[in-house]
Amino acid sequence: MSPQEFLLLIMSVLASVGGQFFLKVGALKLGRVHAGNAVSHILSIITTHELVIGLTCYALGAVAYILLLTRVNLSVAGPSVSLVYVFSVLLGYFIFRETISLIRLVGLSLIVSGVILVVWQK
Template sequence: MKYIIFILFTVMTNAAAQLMLKQGMMSMGPISFEGANPFVKLLQIVFSPWVFLGLCTFVISMASHLYVLSKVELSFAYPFLSLAYVAVAIFAYFVFREDLNGWRIAGIACICVGTILIAQSGREMDGRRHEDQTASINPDKIGTSEIVR
């Protein structure tokens, strides 16, 4: 649980990147590839300010996620990324005036409950090292399907 700050940083940067990408695509207006070189159009999209900032934020999010994966079990860390759905839905409601109806709120509640349950499962690892909890593959035995603990 001591890496929860890094996990939440990963979630928030992931959500922020989505919002930046949406803003970037909205500011560009409808995209049409008719009469345009697709490669040039793709470069225009990628290097538009909001899209580029969103992509850079994704890189930061991924770097944070890689750090988290080096410290905790994948089955613990990865489900927390679903909280990005929650953050995006809430911020999109306020920033872009997107719909947040009863079905979406129910889905958000389910995601939150599931994430809380997963977080509780991480408490039993606090006293043990992550490396002791996961199987490692011996490079000398690759191809023989032998896993060493």
């Protein structure tokens, strides 16, 4: 993977992680959804700034991913964006004070190892 391709990958991953962050913040602002407030929650999505920012981040991440796909095989790009999972767990831990169990830590290390093996070139 060239430096330009790696930059597109990182841009896609970081934009997606940013999207998840803002969607979580927006979801916390909305509160829990249940049968009685589901319609109002759905309508509130377009008026909650954090949710709009989160969706915009996802769109930017998708654009970066599409640009990456013009340069890299899907068999490399697809698994590589799974780094979003790793950064999302770290974001949950550091920002939202979520716990990371040992089994989740093992899973994250397997993801990172898998990505390294997929992008590794001789």
